[in-house]
Amino acid sequence: MNYLILWACVLVGMVVFEVVTTQLVAIWFALASLVSLFASLFGATFTVQCVIFVVVTIISLALTRPFVKKFITNKAVPTNADRNIGEIGYVINTIDNNSFEGRVTVDGIDWAARSIDGDVIETGSKIVVERIEGVKLIVSNAD
Numbered sequence: 001m002n003y004l005i006l007w008a009c010v011l012v013g014m015v016v017f018e019v020v021t022t023q024l025v026a027i028w029f030a031l032a033s034l035v036s037l038f039a040s041l042f043g044a045t046f047t048v049q050c051v052i053f054v055v056v057t058i059i060s061l062a063l064t065r066p067f068v069k070k071f072i073t074n075k076a077v078p079t080n081a082d083r084n085i086g087e088i089g090y091v092i093n094t095i096d097n098n099s100f101e102g103r104v105t106v107d108g109i110d111w112a113a114r115s116i117d118g119d120v121i122e123t124g125s126k127i128v129v130e131r132i133e134g135v136k137l138i139v140s141n142a143d
Contacts, residue, residue: 003046007037024068032056084111084129088142095121095139104137112136 014030036053044052087106095102095115104113104127115121116130116138127139 003040003049004037007033007040007049011037028057028060028064031060082132084137085131087129089127089129089137089139091121091123091125091127094123095127104139106137113139116140 010033011030014026014033018024018026018030032053035056036049039049039052084106089104089106089111091102091104091113092110093101093103095104095113097114097118102113102115102121104111106129112135113127114133114136117140119141121127121139121141126142128142129137130140131138
């Protein structure tokens with residue numbers, strides 16, 4: 001039995017999937033199905049065609065994925081808020097993680113805050129900004 005139609009359908013399906021996703025997830029399968037289609041055209045058995053498909057997929061993935069990954073890796077884009085990490089501020093409303101309360105001021109800006117270790121930090125205490133989670137500063141006591 002000739003498997004040209006099977007490999008042609010796999011090839012078209014992978015190309016369509018690649019175009020729709022634009023994430024370079026199916027291009028290797030499309031290439032492998034093209035090579036398998038040629039193998040079918042030249043009379044290779046279905047088992048050989050499947051082995052070719054698997055081997056070409058693995059080889060093309062191994063050779064190109066690290067190169068492609070460099071270009072599609074999402075790089076974190078720092079925001080202006082990141083400049084507050086490591087800054088000193090003051091508690092303006094007592095920080096109590098259990099009651100989900102607490103506000104600090106850092107560089108004159110009022111922020112919701114939580115304690116990094118769960119300790120209650122009283123109003124007027126000096127704090128250090130450890131990290132930012134959403135719109136909350138995670139702080140530690142600097143006193």
